[in-house]
Amino acid sequence: MSAEIILGVGGGIAAYKACELLRLFTESGHRVRVVPTASALRFVGAPTWAALSGQPVADDVWSDVHEVPHVRLGQHADLVVVAPTTADLLAKAAHGLADDLLTNTLLTARCPVVLAPAMHTEMWEHPATVANVATLRARGVLVVEPAVGRLTGVDTGKGRLPDPAEIFAVARRVLARGVGAPADLAGRRVVVTAGGTREPLDPVRFLGNRSSGKQGYAFARTAVARGAQVTLISANVSLPDPAGVDLVRVGTTAELREATLKAAAEADAVVMAAAPADFRPAVYAPGKIKKADDGSAPTIELVTNPDIAAELGERRRPDQVLVVFAAETGDAEANGRAKLARKRADLIVINEVGTDKVFGADTNAATVIGADGSVTPMPEQSKGDLADGVWDLVVTRLSGRP
Numbered sequence: 082m083s084a085e086i087i088l089g090v091g092g093g094i095a096a097y098k099a100c101e102l103l104r105l106f107t108e109s110g111h112r113v114r115v116v117p118t119a120s121a122l123r124f125v126g127a128p129t130w131a132a133l134s135g136q137p138v139a140d141d142v143w144s145d146v147h148e149v150p151h152v153r154l155g156q157h158a159d160l161v162v163v164a165p166t167t168a169d170l171l172a173k174a175a176h177g178l179a180d181d182l183l184t185n186t187l188l189t190a191r192c193p194v195v196l197a198p199a200m201h202t203e204m205w206e207h208p209a210t211v212a213n214v215a216t217l218r219a220r221g222v223l224v225v226e227p228a229v230g231r232l233t234g235v236d237t238g239k240g241r242l243p244d245p246a247e248i249f250a251v252a253r254r255v256l257a258r259g260v261g262a263p264a265d266l267a268g269r270r271v272v273v274t275a276g277g278t279r280e281p282l283d284p285v286r287f288l289g290n291r292s293s294g295k296q297g298y299a300f301a302r303t304a305v306a307r308g309a310q311v312t313l314i315s316a317n318v319s320l321p322d323p324a325g326v327d328l329v330r331v332g333t334t335a336e337l338r339e340a341t342l343k344a345a346a347e348a349d350a351v352v353m354a355a356a357p358a359d360f361r362p363a364v365y366a367p368g369k370i371k372k373a374d375d376g377s378a379p380t381i382e383l384v385t386n387p388d389i390a391a392e393l394g395e396r397r398r399p400d401q402v403l404v405v406f407a408a409e410t411g412d413a414e415a416n417g418r419a420k421l422a423r424k425r426a427d428l429i430v431i432n433e434v435g436t437d438k439v440f441g442a443d444t445n446a447a448t449v450i451g452a453d454g455s456v457t458p459m460p461e462q463s464k465g466d467l468a469d470g471v472w473d474l475v476v477t478r479l480s481g482r483p
């Protein structure tokens with residue numbers, strides 16, 4: 082689907098990254114009108130935006146006045162994305178100021194608005210900015226948490242613009258849900274686990290599994306696009322960091338357990354998409370295990386890891402929604418139902434797995450069974466669409482809970 086997109090650009094050092102975001106939008110067939118601020122034009126000039134978008138570029142309300150651009154641009158947009166959003170723009174948007182074309186557009190837009198702030202940590206954490214972000218979120222504006230990393234100069238901290246490809250991924254999910262779709266996870270804290278844990282055997286070997294983390298990352302991205310505050314606990318995943326998540330990296334099942342139980346204590350919903358290793362070697366060999374002279378193979382004793390999903394089920398508050406997964410190779414539905422009861426979860430996402438199915442693929446098919454007896458078949462679809470389908474079921478269960 083081709084959409085009318087307004088790409089607002091604020092006067093931050095990350096303005097150059099918006100060129101990449103613009104390309105991602107245009108290359109996927111969208112019509113993009115870039116609306117930079119006057120400060121943004123000091124970082125990247127109008128010819129760059131005009132050439133890359135194939136559209137005229139203005140920053141004030143006095144060009145092409147006969148077309149009334151200060152009203153028309155916002156009115157006709159399917160999506161407004163501002164990247165980078167400066168502290169100044171957050172303040173103006175929160176208070177409804179309209180002294181240039183971008184701020185006018187923000188007031189006239191009735192479509193979803195995604196703001197990707199970028200600034201120094203001090204500016205981001207200032208009570209004025211915190212209050213402005215809260216005001217905007219309460220109004221349904223999607224303010225994507227900045228990433229942690231290198232800032233302008235030598236500083237490091239929270240305030241970095243997420244990767245353009247990841248801002249694009251959030252925008253795509255917002256567009257996929259349609260103009261009228263609410264940010265129905267706004268104000269909710271969710272925890273998503275992703276990837277597969279690895280249990281070290283010696284310094285060079287581990288016992289692991291084939292989980293790529295793609296489905297878990299899709300859950301995290303879609304939750305961000307629906308306004309949630311997301312903690313993503315990632316076990317050995319080599320995918321780009323999704324925009325707007327609080328990312329916690331873990332290696333083993335013990336680490337996954339600790340991070341998940343801690344984050345889940347505050348969460349409205351927990352989605353256990355990670356594949357924890359059920360067993361670990363009883364003994365870790367501090368040196369590489371060598372081949373025996375007679376060629377015989379070593380015997381490796383395993384012990385059972387803690388069952389994180391069952392612990393979450395035991396500890397969860399009655400108002401928390403717990404989603405678990407069953408990767409099954411046999412009688413998937415029967416095994417899944419038994420697991421749902423054992424873990425005391427609200428929903429179980431059952432998929433049949435095999436070497437050529439699900440792992441590492443961009444699509445997935447599943448059956449989702451609810452503790453209330455509901456059965457929702459989800460045919461083969463993108464992992465993002467499947468995640469949105471499961472979030473729909475989570476939102477239904479959250480509504481009515483505080």
Ligand SMILES: Cc1cc2nc3c(=O)[nH]c(=O)nc-3n(C[C@H](O)[C@H](O)[C@H](O)COP(=O)(O)O)c2cc1C
Nearest residue numbers: 091092093094095118120121167168169170199200
């Ligand atoms: C080199 C440089 C880098 C800047 N980077 C940022 C930034 O990343 N985020 C921010 O909020 N402001 C940043 N500023 C300050 C803004 O440019 C300034 O607040 C300006 O008024 C923003 O205008 P605008 O919101 O209309 O784009 C920077 C200024 C300079 C000179």
